[in-house]
Amino acid sequence: MTRIVVFGSTNMDLVAYARRAPARGETVAGHAFRTIPGGxxxxxxxxxxxxxxxxxxxxxxxxxxxxxxxxxxxEHCSVDTDLLRTVEGPSGTAHIVVDDEGGNSIVVVPGANGTVTSLSHGDEALITGADLLLLQLELPLSAVVDAAAHARRHGVRTVLTPAPAQPLPPELFDATDLLVPNEHEAAVLTGRVDPHAAALALLDVVPEVVVTLGAAGCLYAARGADLLAVPAPRVRAVDTTAAGDTFVGALAVALGEGRPVPDALAWASAAAALSVRREGASTSMPYRAEIEAALGTSEPLEADPA
Structure with a gap:
């Protein structure tokens, strides 16, 4: 079984569902509200x-x-939380508006996540024993850099999701094996709007890149290889909030199992497509059997019943 350590955020998602997101200074009526574990x-x-x-x-x-x-x-999802700290004060929160097309707008308030400024000896030992380390940017950047550098020193493959989008220091790129931005994040990092150009430009700083394109699938670029486009399964989206994170989590498992890159990307794309059929973040994520079943059909993936 692939051993994965995630060094990252936990937030409670406060999700309002509305026909459309409000413009600046505008109030709109919503039709539902939920609190859903996320980050x-x-x-x-x-x-x-x-x-x-x-x-x-x-x-x-x-x-x-x-x-x-x-x-x-x-814990209910079988994630080891022995090194998930509890600190005095509020947990992180994400304030999300989901429109009727499944799109979203998000404001994140770090809360407890902002206290993770360094690695403990236990954190370092856990990372050392992993096959892959997954990183994002909702913890303090200095700690993310330290975790990536520690993984690199011990031969652990690092997968970085550069979100929320921001300029990154060279030392983080130097310790990243696979970078997985979406189109917007790739544009922020490179200044190139075209995702094909952005993916190729990112090879100047990391050896492998996957740019996720939502319903259009993803692009894979690696040094010395041709650019690979992988389509996404057809799906009627209900809520896209956690699609990118579902993609990365599933991709990490597939790569850890030694699947060829095209197969791993197809597996991750199927997982992400399944997740957008359901509302919420962690509540929307598919199980392994569902992903395997989805890969075995060419039929459109309809939205799950409410």
Whole structure:
């Protein structure tokens, strides 16, 4: 079984569903509201665990009720939380508006995530024993750099999701094996709007890149290889909030199992397509059997019943 450590965030998602997101200064009526465990780190951990990985999460939750619920959800999903700290104060929150087309707008308030500024000896030992380390940018950047560098020193493959999008220091690129931005994040990092050009430009700083394109699938670029486009399964989207994290979690499992890159990308794309059929982040993520079943059909993936 692939051993995956996720060094990342946990947030409680406060999700409002509305016909459309409000413009600046505008109030719109919503038709539903939910609190759903999320955060990019927790989402990737749950996605990887459901896809069949052996997963541990390093990060922090607050001492509030959200923190208890976040930890409980992760444990229920078979994610090891032994090194998930509990700190005094509020847990991280993400304030999300989901429109009727399944699109979303998000504001993240770090809360406890902002306290993870360094690695403990236990964190370092856990990373050393992993096959892959998954990283995002919802924890303090200095700690993300330290985790990536530690993984590199010990031969652990690092997979970085550069979100929220921001300029990154050279030392983080130097310690990244696979970079997985979406179109927007790739444009921020390279200044190139065209995802094909952005993917190729990113090979100047990392050896492998996957640019996710939503319903259009993804692009894979590697030094010395041709650019590879992988389509996504056809799907009627309900909520795209966790699609990218589902993709990364499933991709990590597939790569850890030694699947060829085209097969691993198809597996991850199927997992992401399944996730957008359901509302929520962690609640939307498919199990391994569902991914395998989806890969065996050419029929459109309809939305799950409400």
């Amino acid at each position: 990019k780190g927790a989402n990737q951990a749950v996605a990887a665990a459901r896809a069949g990985g052996e997963v541990a999460l390093v990060g922090a939750v607050g001492s509030d009720d959200f923190g208890y619920r976040l930890r409980d959800t992760l």
